[in-house]
Structure formats: structure tokens, C-alpha cells
Amino acid sequence: MNLSLILQMAAEAEPERIGLVCDGRRWSYGALLRAAQGAATRFSESGVGYVALLDESSEAAPIALFGAALAGIPYVPLNYRLADADLAALLKRIAPACVIGDVERVRRLDPDSGHQLQSRADFVAAAEQAEPYAGEPAEAGIAVQIFTSGTTAAPKAALLRHANLLSYILGTVDFGAAPEDEAALVCVPPYHIAGIAALLSSIYAMRRILLLPAFEPDAWLALAAAERATNAFVVPTMLGRIIQRLDAGSPPDLSALNAIAYGGGKMPTELIERALSLFPQTAFTNAYGLTETSSTVALLGPEDHRAAHQASDPQARARLGSVGRPLPTVEIEIRDEDGKCLPAGERGEIYVRGEQVSGEYRERSALDAQGWFPTRDAGWLDTEGYLFLAGRADDVIVRGGENISPGEIEDVLLSHPAIADAAAVAVPSLEWGEAVGIAVVPRPGQAAPSDDELKTLIRNRLRSSRVPERIAVLEALPYNEMGKLLRREVRRLFQEA
């Protein structure tokens, strides 16, 4: 199995059909395959161990991804937002590599590692002109290597094999199912698993990709209207910013937008409710997945969204805050610290198993003997199998031996009408080892509730052990560009103060 099969089949079925639109240039499936085959020849001749992309999204991403797959070399999209020192460390870990994109930065940060450098334009032009790769595509091995964001330690090199990614696509996407007028607006960065999955899924479904180099709400709206996007994937922060723009001025024509999928971070209930009301005809899908699981492992589909949105039963309504049910090809279990499987309703660590689940790092595999991957995400299942996330297992606050999930405290804080956002983290405590610290963001124009009011709220709704020892009022919580809350920065706030 080789990942290039995806593009080969699309090009075999309809070589002239437009598969990708980027910066005004339109690429047919045939032209994309031809460029990927040329890129494979160049990569193969170069003798490097990796193909890296250090760039915003463009046609260079799929050409390098499929070209590297054909040549049997791991493709490593790098996060161009990393600080110099962090990026330099990653460049050394993949030396020597063909690096495509910001050549000046690589020359400055890692000049002596033997990298072969090409700007985006030079790479694409050379790929189009090179002879098509004549070798047989590799049958096994690593297709994609993604460095994790490394929120707690040095970034890990997560490995996705051809078989992992192909299992995901073959198990979830119907080949060529998209009618010719369908187009998916892709605005997630190329170094994120969602950016890789978007390319693979859309090409296999033969849904035209509208590639936005970097997210910006006005550019997103303009591209969606001009190219009549029918599908889009966004992270919650992006959706929030898009809705802000819609509220602020004359909305562009989004009548073609049939489906919006979202994931990558916790969606505030209020925001999704607002989106469901604002786009009554649009199908919403919430996806939960990790880099190590080749993207989505559970999803909350359009019917689930509408049913929960209209439900009066609190349990059914709460499902809007869930990530839905596992894919038919994936198994999910919730386990306690001893590895014992927990019944519905009990919080524990989420374990995942399936062919798409890699769980493998350059240094070691995290799979257990039965093939289960411990996600380090905490969560629980309801009686009908809907999965609810409860933060990272590592984020649990251990107060005097008692485990406290930040999520339960945050949910209570968010029920306060004057609070827009909230985070609970562990703070050092002489008495308890760790205690609860909270950071709250008041709604615009509202004063933050007093410390006493917040403590009383938590004591009344939860238990006295959950009452915060430290309280900070912030203008905004720190998030990364994918909408992930940076808890270590919130923790640091309490250590410094």
C-alpha cells in the first residue's frame, strides 16, 4: 500500500478535472500527479532521508506529500511559527533533508547539516519539468512524520505509515463521491494532521480543494463566496472569528456552504449554538482525533447536532458538547490508572485501537500489547456511546491525593453569566502538593465576579476540594493557532505571581 494510490486513482478516473485551486492557479488531478511524479524523481536522486516543508499551504504541499510517498521518503511538514531555536533543533533531527519553502531561514538556522533547499516556486517548477518517477512505489514504511507540539517536553516525532493513512481514507471516504460542483475550503496549516487529512480525503472523494495559504477571516469569506465552497473545516477559534465578521458587516454569499466540520480544540457550546442558528441549512460535523491516530477517530454528525440543538432533554442536549461516536473502524475504551476498563459515565483515559492508529514515535511505540493507544486525553462515554472530552490526562490536578479534572471546574465557571472563558490548572501548594488555580475572562463590558462569589459558586456546585486557592482575571486566555489552550502558560502565570 502506498499513499500515492489516492492521487493516482483520482487522476486515473478524471485526469482533466480540477482538483486544487490555490492563489488563482487551477490544478487538474492529472497535472498534480504529473508534478508529484516529477518531484519523486528529484527526491529519489537527492539521496536525502526526509522531505520537509517549511511554508504556508500551497500546491507544494500535496506535490511534496505524494512525491515523497512515491519515492518512499518520509514527508515532514514543519511548523513555520516555531521560534528559531525550536525549529533549528527539529531541522537537525531530520538532516539531511530536502527542505521546501523558507530557504533563507534554514540557511541561517542549520547551515551545516547538508540540507538541500528549494523555494516553493523553484520546487514546483522543477517537479513539473522532471521526468516522471519510474520506480515502483514503496509498499510499506513511513509516509508522514509530524512533530508533536511538545507542550510538556521536547517535541516527539510521530510516525504515520502508508497503511495507517490509507486505512483511514479507505475506511471513511467513498471514492469519487463528490459531485463536480463540490469544493472544500482548506485553511488549516499544512504541518497539522488536519491539513494532511484534508488533502487526502478531498482528493479521494474528488472534492475540489480551495487552498487558503493562511487563515484570515476576510480572506476565508472572500474565497468561500468567490469559489462557492460547499464544505469547510475550521477550528473553533476560526469559526468564532468568521462569525464576528459576519455580525460586523454585509455578509458575502455563502449559500453554497452545505457542510462545516470542526475540531482541534474545545468548541464553546454557545458558539456552536450560535453557528447552528446562523447557518440553519448547513450540516455540522465535530471531529475528534490526534496526530497519532491519523486524524478523526470519533465524530458527531449533522443529525446529532440538530437533534441535540432542538432537544429539551438535558442528556440529549448535552451531546452538543460531545465529540460523538467512534468511527465504525475504530474502537474506544475508557480506562482508569490501573488500566481497568471503566463503565459509561466514569471519567478516565481514552484508549483507541484500529488500523489507522499508529501510536508510534521515532523513539518508541506507545501501543500496548493488544494494539491499544493511550491518548493521554481524559474523557467518558455516555450510555449511548457518545464520547465527552475532559482535558488532558496530564492536566489533572492532584490535590492531597484526590484527582480533580480541570474540565468540571471550567464547566461550572462558564455557567456564570459574566464569564466568557475560564481555565483551571494545578498551582503549587505547601499543604496539598497541588491545589486549584483558576484564570477567568469576563465578558466585554462586565466586571469580573469577586473571588468570594467564584469560590461560593464552585463550593455549592462541586466540592470544597475544588475551590480555587488562586484566582487570576485575564483579558484573554493563551491559545495556539489551532485553538488549543496553552495550560502551561496559565500555570506559569501562577508560578510567577
Added chain:
Amino acid sequence: MKPGKKLKSTACDTEVMVVRGADVVLECGGAPMTEERPAEKAALNPAFAEGTKIGKRYTDAAGSIELLCTKAGQGSLSVGGVALQTKEAKPLPSSD
């Protein structure tokens, strides 16, 4: 037939990839499929000439084998003279 193995029709243009394998001889257009295409095509058996469709999954009644058609052709797929059926999967909403 291991998962990932690619087989070609000797009677038409059909190519398949094994998704789930078993120890059987796969036929297309009534003739056994092979890894390499022969120099000369075998005759297409009219009883197995309904054609294959790219992207379709094919399976036997027992569900012991599953194939993905990666290139279409005029022949149809069978094992031991028994035609394979297309597998209809319940479509999932796009999550990417």
C-alpha cells in the same frame, strides 16, 4: 493474497488492491488475475463482462475477501467462477 497486494486482469484493464485477503485465486473476465500483465490479453468470457468501476469495493458472500478496484475494465471479478458483489458502505459525513 495479503492486504496491499495489487493484481491485474489478464483479460481487460482492471486492476485491484487487496483490502482483506484469503488464500484464493482471483479471476477477472473469467481468467485468473496476476501481478504482471501478460504481453497478450486473454479472451474476455462474456459471462464475466459486466465491467469493474474504479473506487468500488468488491467482496464475496462470506465477506472473507475484499478488493478495491484501482483501475476500471470491461471484465467482472469472480472467485472459482462465482461473481463477487460490490460492497455498499454507509457514507460518513466528511470530517476533514
